[in-house]
Amino acid sequence: MKALVPVKRVIDYNVKPRVKADGSGVDLSNVKMSMNPFDEIAVEEAIRLKEAGKVEEIIAVSVGPAKAQETLRTALAMGADSAILVETDEEVEPLAVAKILKAVAAEVEPGLVILGKQAIDDDSNQTGQMLAALMDLPQGTFASKVEVDGDSVSVTREVDGGLETVKLSLPAIVTTDLRLNEPRYASLPNIMKAKKKPLETKTPADYGVDITPRLKTTNVSEPPVRQAGVKVADVDELVAKLKAMGVA
Amino acid sequence: MQVYEAPLRDMRFVLEELWHDDGFGNIPALEEFDSDLMNAVLEQAAKFSQEVLLPLNRSGDEEGCQHENGVVRTPAGFKEAYQQFTQDGWAALSSDPEWGGQGLPERLSKLVEEMTCSTNLSFGMYPGLTHGGVGAIAKHATDDLKNTYLPKMVSGEWSGTMCLTEPHCGTDLGLLRTRAVPAGDGTYKVSGSKIFISAGEHDLTDNIIHLVLARLPDAPEGVKGISLFVVPKFIPRDDGTPGPSNGVSCPAIEHKMGIKASATCQMLFEESTGWLVGEPNKGMAAMFTMMNNARLGVGIQGLGIGEAAYQSAVWYAKDRVQGRSLAGPKYPDQPADPIIVHPDVRRMLMTMRANNEGCRALGAWVARALDAERHADDPEVRQRAEDFVALMTPIVKALFTDLGHENANLAIQIYGGHGYIRESGVEQYARDARIAMLYEGTNGIQALDLVGRKLGAHLGRYLKSFFHPVSEFIEANKGDGPMKPMIDGLEKAFGALQLSTATIAQKGMADPEEAGAAATEYLRLFGLVAMGYCFARSTLLSGMKLAFGAEDKAFYNAKIKTATFYFERILPQVSAHFLAIKAGKKSMMALADDAF
Numbered sequence: 001m002k003a004l005v006p007v008k009r010v011i012d013y014n015v016k017p018r019v020k021a022d023g024s025g026v027d028l029s030n031v032k033m034s035m036n037p038f039d040e041i042a043v044e045e046a047i048r049l050k051e052a053g054k055v056e057e058i059i060a061v062s063v064g065p066a067k068a069q070e071t072l073r074t075a076l077a078m079g080a081d082s083a084i085l086v087e088t089d090e091e092v093e094p095l096a097v098a099k100i101l102k103a104v105a106a107e108v109e110p111g112l113v114i115l116g117k118q119a120i121d122d123d124s125n126q127t128g129q130m131l132a133a134l135m136d137l138p139q140g141t142f143a144s145k146v147e148v149d150g151d152s153v154s155v156t157r158e159v160d161g162g163l164e165t166v167k168l169s170l171p172a173i174v175t176t177d178l179r180l181n182e183p184r185y186a187s188l189p190n191i192m193k194a195k196k197k198p199l200e201t202k203t204p205a206d207y208g209v210d211i212t213p214r215l216k217t218t219n220v221s222e223p224p225v226r227q228a229g230v231k232v233a234d235v236d237e238l239v240a241k242l243k244a245m246g247v248a
Numbered sequence: 249m250q251v252y253e254a255p256l257r258d259m260r261f262v263l264e265e266l267w268h269d270d271g272f273g274n275i276p277a278l279e280e281f282d283s284d285l286m287n288a289v290l291e292q293a294a295k296f297s298q299e300v301l302l303p304l305n306r307s308g309d310e311e312g313c314q315h316e317n318g319v320v321r322t323p324a325g326f327k328e329a330y331q332q333f334t335q336d337g338w339a340a341l342s343s344d345p346e347w348g349g350q351g352l353p354e355r356l357s358k359l360v361e362e363m364t365c366s367t368n369l370s371f372g373m374y375p376g377l378t379h380g381g382v383g384a385i386a387k388h389a390t391d392d393l394k395n396t397y398l399p400k401m402v403s404g405e406w407s408g409t410m411c412l413t414e415p416h417c418g419t420d421l422g423l424l425r426t427r428a429v430p431a432g433d434g435t436y437k438v439s440g441s442k443i444f445i446s447a448g449e450h451d452l453t454d455n456i457i458h459l460v461l462a463r464l465p466d467a468p469e470g471v472k473g474i475s476l477f478v479v480p481k482f483i484p485r486d487d488g489t490p491g492p493s494n495g496v497s498c499p500a501i502e503h504k505m506g507i508k509a510s511a512t513c514q515m516l517f518e519e520s521t522g523w524l525v526g527e528p529n530k531g532m533a534a535m536f537t538m539m540n541n542a543r544l545g546v547g548i549q550g551l552g553i554g555e556a557a558y559q560s561a562v563w564y565a566k567d568r569v570q571g572r573s574l575a576g577p578k579y580p581d582q583p584a585d586p587i588i589v590h591p592d593v594r595r596m597l598m599t600m601r602a603n604n605e606g607c608r609a610l611g612a613w614v615a616r617a618l619d620a621e622r623h624a625d626d627p628e629v630r631q632r633a634e635d636f637v638a639l640m641t642p643i644v645k646a647l648f649t650d651l652g653h654e655n656a657n658l659a660i661q662i663y664g665g666h667g668y669i670r671e672s673g674v675e676q677y678a679r680d681a682r683i684a685m686l687y688e689g690t691n692g693i694q695a696l697d698l699v700g701r702k703l704g705a706h707l708g709r710y711l712k713s714f715f716h717p718v719s720e721f722i723e724a725n726k727g728d729g730p731m732k733p734m735i736d737g738l739e740k741a742f743g744a745l746q747l748s749t750a751t752i753a754q755k756g757m758a759d760p761e762e763a764g765a766a767a768t769e770y771l772r773l774f775g776l777v778a779m780g781y782c783f784a785r786s787t788l789l790s791g792m793k794l795a796f797g798a799e800d801k802a803f804y805n806a807k808i809k810t811a812t813f814y815f816e817r818i819l820p821q822v823s824a825h826f827l828a829i830k831a832g833k834k835s836m837m838a839l840a841d842d843a844f
Binding site (some may be wrong): 014030070071073182185188190191192194195213228 | 289337
């Protein structure tokens with residue numbers, strides 16, 4: 001079966017994001033960008049499934065600007081077989097991404113779509129779930145263990161109360177959590193080979209998807225700077241202060 | 249604290265922007281290495297260095313290599329890191345694809361090497377030595393030897409060494425005594441003892457392939473009687489696996505000032521089977537193939553440590569709050585200002601920064617010449633590139649390692665007393681950097697190589713490969729523009745270099761001691777001018793990028809500021825070196841030996 005792995009190009013996790021002066025968004029000029037770490041885990045899992053003989057072909061897909069090609073090349077260097085870039089410079093919301101992915105999946109016909117549970121830029125945590133709903137497929141989100149067995153997949157999920165294991169019939173959607181695996185380093189020969197692997201470029205219009213945002217961003221601001229604390233002399237003063245602040 | 253993030257922006261600057269008109273023209277053989285691919289390689293190399301090699305740097309230094317009953321154990325984690333390094337193909341970086349290498353251009357692989365050296369100099373020794381061995385075998389050995397050894401050495405499955413030094417001979421290899429006796433079947437029996445053999449014995453690979461200099465029974469005296477042999481630790485079987493033991497042993501390892509995780513071995517060869525590499529008695533020439541490449545590599549070590557020391561110092565200078573700025577508090581909400589506000593701390597940080605950027609830019613130019621030497625279509629270009637590499641090799645080796653050590657010392661100075669404490673991590677840089685000024689020919693030997701061999705070679709032809717582009721650049725950019733102060737400064741310094749060159753050529757001809765007395769100062773003067781040229785180019789290019797509205801304003805602005813610092817505060821050292829050269833040997837040689 002084929003595995004479709006959606007990956008997103010996001011601000012690198014080591015970078016301290018800065019808000020643009022006009023409050024319209026995060027300043028991304030000359031900022032290091034990388035593959036969303038959760039998606040990296042998804043790529044790794046797909047490769048492991050391929051190495052285990054459960055998956056025959058891995059197709060990476062990204063929705064974003066031309067630069068997202070670099071992210072797809074990273075997936076190819078790790079071990080994906082081919083890639084599709086759905087190119088747009090517009091901001092795409094999870095619903096639009098899910099619609100595009102649905103259209104891509106209709107062509108690719110994957111047995112498994114495996115993607116990060118969320119992207120570290122907007123932390124939406126929606127795309128996988130929306131995709132499952134749109135495609136009417138079972139979903140196993142927040143996976144910490146994935147086992148493919150014949151025409152089903154067991155997904156161990158990290159939930160608030162502990163671990164929950166669900167068995168899904170294939171095809172299915174799996175979203176990955178942090179502890180699923182540790183992504184490999186791309187080897188030098190594979191980086192070189194990645195250049196020669198097929199990378200197809202499409203547009204949202206090719207799939208007939210309207211990506212017009214449903215939400216409007218009114219303002220983006222940095223979290224307030226933490227104020228210095230004060231020392232209190234005794235418990236009474238503490239209680240008085242808490243009361244004055246309206247928290248007790 | 250040892251802090252390191254690969255300076256990818258500056259690396260891309262020297263790789264893709266600064267030298268686009270390097271005078272060597274387009275090299276069609278390298279076209280497949282486009283910008284995207286080179287970036288992907290740099291980013292993965294950065295990730296590997298930062299995440300795998302850096303965490304083993306201090307632990308490796310603390311633990312060191314252990315020698316027990318002839319067996320050498322590398323520090324914890326080294327074996328796993330080495331396996332991953334070779335599995336991921338980093339050992340085969342620039343080697344010939346014919347033998348399983350990745351054939352990456354030198355301009356790219358030298359930057360990857362820099363990252364390895366910044367994060368773990370000791371670790372880098374093991375693949376570095378192997379790479380040297382691969383070079384000598386590939387160039388001089390028979391096809392049989394190539395087939396036996398190259399695939400496994402290129403991949404890093406087997407490692408290599410260079411066995412030159414003996415207890416009584418280091419710089420003067422003419423004195424060496426290890427002997428090789430024909431065994432009658434085309435092989436030789438090699439016997440003798442060697443010292444200071446890096447990676448001579450260790451637990452990272454299944455076999456170790458020694459390249460050994462030895463004398464044949466009828467060999468002439470001195471360096472003209474030395475031959476090169478390949479002597480494996482285990483003789484390979486026909487199926488390529490390591491076979492019987494070959495009489496190679498390691499009686500002891502050295503206890504050193506730095507690079508403690510690199511095993512520096514005494515080696516004993518007892519009737520070990522060896523195969524001749526190249527012609528009998530022509531071992532020195534074959535060895536120099538390794539040596540020249542290794543000297544450039546050692547220069548990169550200096551730069552690597554210099555960069556790591558700089559970053560660790562910047563981290564501390566921002567973190568450590570102490571006292572107030574002389575101009576009044578700059579961070580009034582803190583109990584004191586971070587020490588980065590102080591001019592003297594700035595002096596040190598800017599010096600380190602300028603040293604690194606200057607060396608990186610110069611190194612990138614030399615690396616491009618290496619590529620042109622190998623791959624350019626036009627034989628004239630190949631010759632000019634070869635001349636340039638020959639000229640610059642001793643300069644890269646000595647200048648970069650001197651400055652790398654200077655940076656490590658400055659880092660300690662910025663840390664104050666804390667820098668003297670092991671935990672701070674920066675004293676390790678000073679200890680590790682120190683060796684680079686010594687091995688592969690001390691920096692004094694490099695200076696002699698420059699004045700003795702390189703200046704006069706082919707009636708000064710080598711010099712043209714540097715002098716011409718610099719004087720053309722000065723002529724082309726003269727005038728009353730914003731570049732005026734820099735071009736004037738460069739012209740003055742370049743004039744001092746030309747005068748010094750003439751002085752040494754003239755005096756040295758009549759009295760070789762005069763050349764020897766001027767050598768070290770001359771090499772530094774040459775290096776300062778070369779870095780000045782790089783900075784002037786960087787400034788011109790950055791100015792244009794800014795004028796044309798480049799996105800990355802902060803980078804180009806900082807580049808110009810660093811270059812300005814270099815021109816105002818470092819390049820003037822040229823005058824002092826010039827005066828010293830002019831003074832000649834007299835005061836240096838005046839005192840009788842007995843008076844010391």
